[in-house]
Amino acid sequence: MTPTLQLFLILSSALFCIGLLAALSRRHAVFILIGIEMMLAAAGLNFIAFWRFGPQPAPPTGVMITIFAIGIAAAEAAVGLALVIAVYRHLRTTNIDEIDELKG
Amino acid sequence: MNGAAFIFIAIFTLAAALAAAALGKLIHAALSFAAASVGVAAFYFLLGAEFVGLVQVFVYVGAVAVLIVFTILLTRRDLEKDHGFNWSGVFIALAVFAGLVWAILKSAKLSSAAQPLASLTVKQIGEALMTDYVWPLQCIGVILTAALVGALVLVMEERR
Numbered sequence: 001m002t003p004t005l006q007l008f009l010i011l012s013s014a015l016f017c018i019g020l021l022a023a024l025s026r027r028h029a030v031f032i033l034i035g036i037e038m039m040l041a042a043a044g045l046n047f048i049a050f051w052r053f054g055p056q057p058a059p060p061t062g063v064m065i066t067i068f069a070i071g072i073a074a075a076e077a078a079v080g081l082a083l084v085i086a087v088y089r090h091l092r093t094t095n096i097d098e099i100d101e102l103k104g
Numbered sequence: 105m106n107g108a109a110f111i112f113i114a115i116f117t118l119a120a121a122l123a124a125a126a127l128g129k130l131i132h133a134a135l136s137f138a139a140a141s142v143g144v145a146a147f148y149f150l151l152g153a154e155f156v157g158l159v160q161v162f163v164y165v166g167a168v169a170v171l172i173v174f175t176i177l178l179t180r181r182d183l184e185k186d187h188g189f190n191w192s193g194v195f196i197a198l199a200v201f202a203g204l205v206w207a208i209l210k211s212a213k214l215s216s217a218a219q220p221l222a223s224l225t226v227k228q229i230g231e232a233l234m235t236d237y238v239w240p241l242q243c244i245g246v247i248l249t250a251a252l253v254g255a256l257v258l259v260m261e262e263r264r
Contacts, residue, residue: 025193
């Protein structure tokens with residue numbers, strides 16, 4: 001059996017939906033960030049799969065977009081986790097259901 | 105491309121991702137997330153994008169997972185409390201997955217096998233980064249600098 005593009009797309013959509021599940025159903029802010037990171041990784045996997053299964057030799061567009069997406073994901077994780085720590089200092093909780101006021 | 109390797113990596117990645125989404129202990133979930141990132145990097149290797157796989161391991165396992173573990177340890181007093189689980193998220197995720205799989209299976213032309221790979225060397229990637237992609241590269245540099253400075257400002261102790 002040789003994996004086709006379809007299999008890779010189904011796999012990355014499964015990964016995306018697991019990330020969505022983590023982002024939607026957990027109450028802890030760090031879990032939501034983990035879910036978002038997983039969704040970004042699934043999107044990168046899609047780009048690489050389309051690049052690989054396109055006509056060869058292909059220009060490295062998919063590879064470049066994935067590298068930039070990984071960079072954006074790193075920046076997003078840094079800011080998101082800093083926000084979690086800042087909110088925890090203020091309100092002494094990381095449960096997003098209890099963080100319901102914008103007052104500092 | 106190897107079918108057995110695909111199945112093995114797929115099972116490993118999806119199991120680790122599910123563990124990251126569903127485990128109760130936060131620190132276990134963070135380590136499962138690192139394992140899932142290694143699985144995604146293995147997929148990049150399988151697809152012939154070795155450089156991206158290495159970047160994935162460096163950034164996700166080396167930086168993001170460590171950041172998550174640091175955050176968990178810094179917000180430790182909150183760990184004992186039960187945070188609960190929202191079951192409607194499961195149904196939404198399953199519905200989105202069903203929709204995506206339906207769309208993928210309906211599309212023709214997606215079931216073609218891969219053509220032999222024309223090798224992509226790190227030299228080619230570096231040349232592309234310095235010629236065609238030099239503006240995106242500079243923008244990523246600015247974004248990373250701004251994000252890291254912003255993160256530092258956010259977690260700095262306030263002086264009264």
